Amino acid sequence: MKKTVLRSLWLILGVGSLLLGLLGVVLPLLPTTPFILLSALAFANSSPRLHQWLLNHPRWGQIIHNWQDGGRIDQRSKTTALLIMAMMPPLSWILGAPSWAIGVQFLILLMVAAFIISRPS
Template sequence: MFRSLWLLIGLASLALGIAGVVLPLLPTTPFVLLAAYCFARSSPRLHDWLLGHRLFGPLIANWQRHRAISPRAKLLALLSMAGVLGLSVAMGAPQRVILIQALILPATALFIATRPNGPRKPLT
């Protein structure tokens, strides 16, 4: 029973993570990390697929091994957050929406910016 519950939570988390790629204020990374955690407890096949995914796999592995976010992923996340806020202002979003973004996005950006970068790749 618990295995099925972990699987359902993992699938829902992965769906939210994928939706977060295109929806502002819906984070991708935490949902993908939660999906990996759930799949590790429910479906070795889905866990291996997620870890082997060309986009999500390296991010998950870096987080699991080092609790780190790569500088490139940090930059993309920070630019995306700034872009969402700028787009909201430019499109004339309601003030409450802009206020919520102005409160949440800097806190999220601070968390992301203060995570370690992970191991350096050896020079070859």
């Protein structure tokens, strides 16, 4: 019984994070990759079929394999992420965000950029 409940919770987490990841494809401030990686972890603990589907997915499979192989982020993904992150504070300024919010955003993006740069390619 306990194992079934735990497996169900992992499945719910997997489906929920997959949905958030898919939303992140079209919503610019919602990250996609971390949610897809979380889905892979959750499906590995709940549904071998869904886990294999993600691992074999033409778009997300290689990113998951890279992450599972030592936390690697390929150079193309690093460059894309850093360029998009660099565009966010100026875009926020153009859209009229308050200065304090742009400052907080800048600090968070700086920490995320440092993490991305620190990962092996």
